[in-house]
Amino acid sequence: MPEFTPSSRDALLLAAKSRAEPARPRSAGGLFGALWAEGGFDALLLFGLIAGLAWAPFWLGGNRLPAWGVNGLYFPALAILFEIGVLFGGRRHPVSIATIAGPAALFGATLLWIFFQASPLASGASAHPIWGMASEMLERPLEGGVSVDRGQTLVFLLRLTTAASVFWLALQLSRRPLRVHLLLRAIVVIVTAYAVYGLVLSAFFAAAIPFFDAPALGLFVRSTFVNRNNFATYAGLGLVTTLALILPLADRDAPSETGSRAYRLSKIVEAAGLRAWLLLAAAFVIFVALLGTVSRGGILATILGAGALLAIAYSRGRRRRGESVGAIALVLAGLGATILFFGDLIVARLFASGFDDGRRLAVFAIALRAILDTPLFGYGYGAFADVFPLYRDRSIPTADVWDKAHNAYLETFMGLGLVFGTALIGALLWLAAKCFAGAVARRRAPTPAAAAAACSLLIGVHALVDFGVQIEAVALTYMAILGAGVAQAESSRISLSD
Template sequence: MTKKAYITSNSSPSLGERWLFAGLLTIVAAAPLPLGSNRPLPMAILCLCSGFLLICWALLWRFKQTSFHAHSKTIRWALYGYGIVCLWIAVQWAPIMPAALTDPVRQSAADILKTGIDTRLSVNPNATLTGLMHLLVYGGVFWLSFQLTRASERAWIAIQAIAWIGTTYALYGIAVYIAGNDWVTIYPKWTYRESLTSTFVNRNSYATFAGLTLLAAIAVFTRHMVPFFAMKHPLRSKIVLIVEEVVAKAAFKTLGVISIAIALLLSASRGGVGSTIVGLLALAIIYMARKKLNLRQISGLLSAAIIAAVIVYSVGGNHLSKRLPDDLVQSNLEVRTDIYALVWEAIKTSPWKGTGFGTFEDVFPAYRQGDESSLILWDKAHNTYLENALELGLPAVILLNLSIALIAFQCLRGALTRKRDRIIPAAGAAATALIGLHSLVDFSLQIPAISILYACLMGIAVSQSWSQRKT
């Protein structure tokens, strides 16, 4: 028992707990299938399934049928912050506000129609309630993965499952791409016809999903290969053994890393690829921080990484390279800069209480009068921080992001202090770097399948961020 974490252990996992773990992985695996679950019906199904699993976990815990029950003081402030934000969203939705604090549009409509005013902070209560449902699902997935992966063996099963989920969707996307790239699941592809998007509509969304699963695949691959790098053999013999392992015995793990990387490049998402590179660099730096490597070892690792990158890029990087010098980049940047400025002006009209979670599409058009691109639908701000600030208000968005940062910090601390399985919390910190950077230029976290994957990965990483010996 430690002052930082309370974990009770009963015995080996019960049958109910094993089914619960399988159900969690099934949610993560199934979420990308119906267009990233970015549609009402699949998201409602995910909500029901995650709620059912939470109820089952609560019953198992109540009757002491869980092998581990973990709640960490280290992340309690993050959990409190998340809970407060959810409560604030419920307040935005609920018709309990004084008329003077409600949305002025509602007040004007009530005056014109000569009816009573619906006293809510949100300009679209249904959208706000839907947004709250999404956030609760993500929190539920995080909690389940946090509770169910305290055992190292099960944590690695979950990380391997994420890697194979990413590999499966990557291979599917590559197959569709080679076959003509005409379909996205059962629908004729209506956009991004030149880019691999697997089961997602948007190439940036798939690129983020692929980047997260690539981190998991590399974690699995690294765990398998570390003993070979640590062998005290002549360099030539070590290279032969490593190549044999990569090509033969660990072929499926190698296939996972390469297929996800190729699919990522074929997505041609500049933001997605760039954010993934930052995530991979963060993973390497965090994981290697405590290792005392000599110049020869560093040179060998860099050479292997460069060779792998050249091979992958030669296969899947052609389309991306064509987009890098795109003349539209500058104009697109200018348009986004203008949009960001308009969003900031909108934030200043209601900086404390927001317009209601999930209401950006309803609110933003009112601020685009006279904008040259006003005929283009901007249902997302392409900057998650600004969009959430407009919807939630500045205090709530700061609290939400601070909660995520605290969880990421716990992962970073675990990666720097643990002796075994350090790469799992390192992957969590790297995933946050990837997601955090990409959220500056896009809206991937607003795609349910990506948020569910990220929540699951972070739950595993946090659960493995302190030593098993401190149980």
């Protein structure tokens, strides 16, 4: 029986890992060549998707009508180009629609319902009574509808199809390991760039946004977003994605060392190499910017998302005899050090104001009352700003402006009704659960699925107290991460094509 020395055993392990992992080209030319070899047309679409994600936050987080129009043309056009390539190239979809048949059916039904809400075909018994009242006041007939603002519902329908286009593109382009890792790393670079920009604006321009009419915020960090809480959601997505990319690097490159935890941690950092150092630097910058937002909900939701990511890694590490514990310790040490040096603002605000927000709770109560008045039909997708003044009472100050419910779930139910609101939320939960199951079950390359599952928790928790997911830059970035996670939730050995 042959004997293996430690060096020969390490050589065998290294060879096995090189076979299991995709090749990582070192130069830009080598990367593009590898992507082109896998499919030149798809590579161009992937770069187009990344360019769109880089543009999305620039125009005040994408939270303006012109940005909605640009995104509503650009991303669906990329999806149509992909479908044309499949049709005329005689190819198959890398991920069949049957793979996500349940969520797709729920989402498709929701789209049809939104179109019906905005259509004059809904006039009559199903139309909202406000149309009859307006017709009497104007003394002329009006074409009614389920939605109290049909134009706004059509705009929000456009935004929803834009997000769906990003998800579909990311799903189809991320089945190959090289592409999915490029997409996730690109998202990290993009979020890091906006975090650096936000820190610069906060330090030198009182958080004013050049070229845009947005009031200064002082020392708060918000980058190009109007609301610092929305930037907190965006930064949280970037931080969780960065941590998801760090963990397997530290785990894979960590040597088998004995000794104190500090010594083993130092060896992990040393073995992780330049890629891990760059990712650690990105995580540090994003986390500092996140703390600079002083957003209680955004920071706590990000901590929960990061905690879920570490829990997934730990559960996998236990099955592999604790191999991931060192990587988790590395991430926790970095987060702890950053909080120690930069967390005084958020801690001070928590002690000053706590977690109670009476005005927000009052808005929740008003929205719930409005939902119960028309639980089946809703008021029209995106019509919250038109409906809320009809129910507003003295429980909130008259000077406050509430064009969002600060709870994405209540606003969804208010717009779509309970049935189709549940369908839309259920479709997202279904996809997130698929990512979580894939992150836990996959033996190799669980990173995209784990990142998507953790980001889904972040988005889902923060949506309880804010509207970050309703900002287009946040929604599109999350859809790209979710699509990548669903594409990699199943083993690469299983064919998902149609």
